[in-house]
Amino acid sequence: MNVVDAHQHVWDPARARYDWLGPEMAPIDGAMGFEDVRPALEAAGVTATVLVQAADNDADTDHMLATADAHREVVAVVAWVPLDDPGRARVRLAELAHDPHVVGVRTLLHEIPDPEWVLRPEVTRGLELVAEAGLTFDLVTSSPRALALVPELTARHPELRLVIDHLGKPPVGGGSEEHTAWRKLIAVAAHHPLVHAKLSGLYSASGPLDAWTTAQVRPFVEDALELFGPDRLMYGGDWPVSVLAGGYGRAWESYGELLAPLGPDERAAVLGGTAARFYRIDATLLDAARHAAV
Template identity: 55%
Template sequence: MIIDAHQHFWSPEEVSYPWLTDEIAPVNRRFGPEHLAPLMTAAGVQATVLVQSADHRADTDAMLAIAERSAAVAGVVAWVPLDDADAAAEQLAELRRDPVVVGVRNLVHDRPDPDHVLLPAFLDGLRVLAAAGVPFDMVTSQLRHLEHVPSLSERVPGLRVVLDHLGKPPFRQGEDAWRAWEQLLARAAEDPLVIAKVSGLYPAPAGDPGWDVDEVRPAFEHAMSCFGPERLMVGGDWPISVLFGGYEKTWEVTQGLMRETSADERAALLGGTAVSTYRLDAQRLAAASASAVASEGSPS
């Protein structure tokens, strides 16, 4: 079963997404399951993990409403206010009544303080996740953020960290930046509770589709050497990927990266790691698989 471990839905007319501006106009509109379904079918993807896109409850509620009616959504990475441990614990307990909630993310890469994840209040919030056995999706936008992953492992024992987008490899930024990223990713991987997503890997700037699998391959191969396939999962990063060539291109590149991997490695990368990391519900996975089969058999 192929699982897209990182995708989003949003509707800016109904929910506020402050980062959605006219500067990224192609994605500043509604993206829903009806738009993704044919793309998934064409790519052979049967299920997805839906990931939060804003640091407020309205986004989580919108995701849960979609998950309730969309069989393809096998898991939701929600938002809880990790800066307030008591509120986070209360909201997490409420959300976890629904087995579709499988993780938590905050947009820490957008905080003014690049060291925000190390603030005492935030660490207390992460301890709530560790105690509940819920993984924390960490999104980065600079190497400084990636530096903190080993610190989280040390300060919050038992916390499972899912590193989104391989910590953003610095494509086309020079040898020094690349070597620094390689070293930081290797350090992050030293903790067996850190898992990473092969997703959002765009060597070219937004609007430039001039990149290919060969440019991405060094990042993938380094991640494989650090984590191994059992701690890596793939994701399409849709609809952000619209800015970089779209869903089809993302999965073409993903399949290209898999050409030198074994069947067992592909099984982990394309689904097994997502299932074990997020502890995806077996009934939801079965429903997603059945829905995908029905979609494949439907007339076009």
């Protein structure tokens, strides 16, 4: 089967501007290319990856697309478009429509001061254009609070396929009250059948990113499996951020342990089937990636 990593990044400060990327992010504060992660992907048996935007500019998207052209393992790209400028967004979506790698759109919502930016009228129109183009929307958050916006988003955009990145940043390592609050929010979000979620980036909610343990992550994965089911969950390695959280291999082994109780078909869904279906990844690109991995 295809094992699809549904959440991976590449970046290069020489090719695009990354305002959030500074010395405090060392050693990943420089260029991080696909060649750097390939050994870890091969060791894990990952055959295909989805690149997800890391900056709100066209240059980052262009860099991802160039990476996809150079590496058959990259089967999909979640791009950036200016959702708050529908005119420009329409033009950019038309340009991106010519590339079969482009499957969705994301904006760094957690870097925008206005917590309800995604509900602005002009952004609402931008998301309508995304839905009309048949693309998905990745919802990224810095805390579970943003999950409260999902019911309004699904009400405004009932046909938009939406995926919650990193399970909405649950309070890994936190207390029971924080866990209960997160569960209530994500349970409501999961009510809409087109809302999916990623098992990715599940690191310590406070302190060093690498302070997490599999035992601390387990209750959140169990909740996600209960609320979404395997057919609406997808695995994401979150490289290169995962380098700061103990490395790609550590996260991969942890998810393997957490998914071990599932049956073969359920594991296959989380490890590739859900991502392929949700993002509508081109079957030709998937086949090429699988053959490249053999």
